[in-house]
Every structure is written in structure tokens, then in C-alpha cells.
Amino acid sequence: MAFTARLPESVEADAKAYAEFVGVSMNALLAIALRDYLDARMPDGPGVRRAPRPPASVEAPSPAQKPAFKAPASRSDPCPCGAVDLNGHALKWKHCHGKP
Structure with a gap:
């Protein structure tokens, strides 16, 4: 299933800058954000499968x-x-x- 995200220009600029800082693509950043949003809405019942989470703090290495x-x-x-x-x-x- 294809999905096209349309973001306001200011949000898109901030998201691109953050994705570059973290070192992931915009697609990966949106996937992580969507997974976190859906995880927060899902009940923690049996059979709920959770994907592994990335580290909470990611720092860009200096050159x-x-x-x-x-x-x-x-x-x-x-x-x-x-x-x-x-x-x-x-x-x-x-x-x-x-x-x-």
C-alpha cells in the first residue's frame, strides 16, 4: 500500500533537518513516528506484537x-x-x- 505524506512546509523542513541529524531517511523517520503513535494507542493485551525500539537518545557523531x-x-x-x-x-x- 502506497502512502504519500503531505506536510506543511515548516514541519517538512524541521522533519528533514531532524532526519538528517539522526541519520535516517524521511521515510524511516515517518515510519518511526507512526509506529510510536500507534503503539501509544494500542492496548497492551496478549498477542500484541511490538517492534524493537530505537535508542531514546541519538547523537550525531562529530566529523x-x-x-x-x-x-x-x-x-x-x-x-x-x-x-x-x-x-x-x-x-x-x-x-x-x-x-x-
Whole structure:
């Protein structure tokens, strides 16, 4: 199911800046926000499956803190930066820093 979010310009600008600060795409940021909103509305009954939550505080590393790393041998190997998707799985090099 496709979904197009239309945000007021001021909200969109703030969301883009925050997504860039955190290091996620706008789609990921909206997915996290929607999941948090829906989680707050759902009853905590049996059978309610919850996705793992990202860390509460995410700080952008300064350029001096960013580790230098080499490309892995295969494009399908995990990215050495340690990036994970919303489910906590390691991102592959080809979907992270190995994008052309």
C-alpha cells in the first residue's frame, strides 16, 4: 500500500533537518513516528506484537569521531559503519555506504 505524506512546509523542513541529524531517511523517520503513535494507542493485551525500539537518545557523531573504514569484500556484507534498519538488522554495504 502506497502512502504519500503531505506536510506543511515548516514541519517538512524541521522533519528533514531532524532526519538528517539522526541519520535516517524521511521515510524511516515517518515510519518511526507512526509506529510510536500507534503503539501509544494500542492496548497492551496478549498477542500484541511490538517492534524493537530505537535508542531514546541519538547523537550525531562529530566529523572527528567518525571512524574510517574500508569497503567489505562483498557488496552483500554488513556495512562496517554499523547501521541497522528499523527491525535491528544490520544494513548491507550495498544499501548503506556502497550506494553508487
